[in-house]
Amino acid sequence: MDDQRPHASSPIVLDVTGLTVAYGKAEVVHGANLRVHEGEFVVLLGRNGAGKSSSLHAIGALIQRKGGEIRFLGQDVTKSNARALARMGLVNVLEGHRVFTTLSVEDNLMLGTYAQNPHGDKAAVESAMEIFPELADLRHQLASRLSGGQQQILAVAQGIAAKPKLLVLDEPSGGLAPLVIDRILTVAKTLTRQGTAVLLVEQLVKEAFKFADYCYLMENGKIGGEGTVESVRSGDLIQRIYLGGAASEQE
Numbered sequence: 001m002d003d004q005r006p007h008a009s010s011p012i013v014l015d016v017t018g019l020t021v022a023y024g025k026a027e028v029v030h031g032a033n034l035r036v037h038e039g040e041f042v043v044l045l046g047r048n049g050a051g052k053s054s055s056l057h058a059i060g061a062l063i064q065r066k067g068g069e070i071r072f073l074g075q076d077v078t079k080s081n082a083r084a085l086a087r088m089g090l091v092n093v094l095e096g097h098r099v100f101t102t103l104s105v106e107d108n109l110m111l112g113t114y115a116q117n118p119h120g121d122k123a124a125v126e127s128a129m130e131i132f133p134e135l136a137d138l139r140h141q142l143a144s145r146l147s148g149g150q151q152q153i154l155a156v157a158q159g160i161a162a163k164p165k166l167l168v169l170d171e172p173s174g175g176l177a178p179l180v181i182d183r184i185l186t187v188a189k190t191l192t193r194q195g196t197a198v199l200l201v202e203q204l205v206k207e208a209f210k211f212a213d214y215c216y217l218m219e220n221g222k223i224g225g226e227g228t229v230e231s232v233r234s235g236d237l238i239q240r241i242y243l244g245g246a247a248s249e250q251e
């Protein structure tokens, strides 16, 4: 399968082996394996409750893992905490991520840079605004004055200001207009061309497939299938994605 994976020869940025997650006694992720290479855009699909968000949270050490090994940029980071991972460049833009509405757009972006630099990084703020020029025009606006779509773009820009080596996007569409998700994923794709790796969870399968290189399907807490987007589209897995309810009705 790896023969067809276009980024197979690029360095592995994230390597997850045997990931197990439990809430109390209820195990919801049962030994998931997944990998993301440098410059690769990977989408993790699966129906509601399959365990996608739990996996992302556990990878980023935002919740406790029950088991498994996580390697990031070639290092064993299984025991690293979320702050250390963020400093290394594992940046999460989580579902429902809220920007700080009492701060300006510019100050929100500056906050994003603190993971890398405790004094803030003005250049990273400016470069995030170059990537999203629509935010540059609003730099002094309070985030509370932004539309839902603009706030979501700001949340992603905040992640980009943190200089990710791996950008984790958990359902950035979040019920927003298709143009917003298209804009966000277009920017994410541009970042991959500069070597950033992207791991996306998204219900809008068609939209995700426009940008992704490689796909994992999560079924009942396990990786039930994987492949390049082309092979998934033309193979049996696409049936399971749609029949399993991993795809949104909104497409």
Ligand SMILES: Nc1ncnc2c1ncn2[C@@H]1O[C@H](COP(=O)(O)OP(=O)(O)OP(=O)(O)O)[C@@H](O)[C@H]1O
Residues within 6 Å of the ligand: 023, 028, 046, 047, 048, 049, 050, 051, 052, 053, 054, 055
């Ligand atoms: N904080 C929590 N406490 C207890 N159970 C949880 C918690 N968060 C998630 N779960 C359960 O874990 C399972 C996996 O949920 P998870 O949110 O990871 O799935 P998902 O694939 O991301 O789904 P969705 O697309 O709906 O977000 C579900 O059964 C869910 O009810």
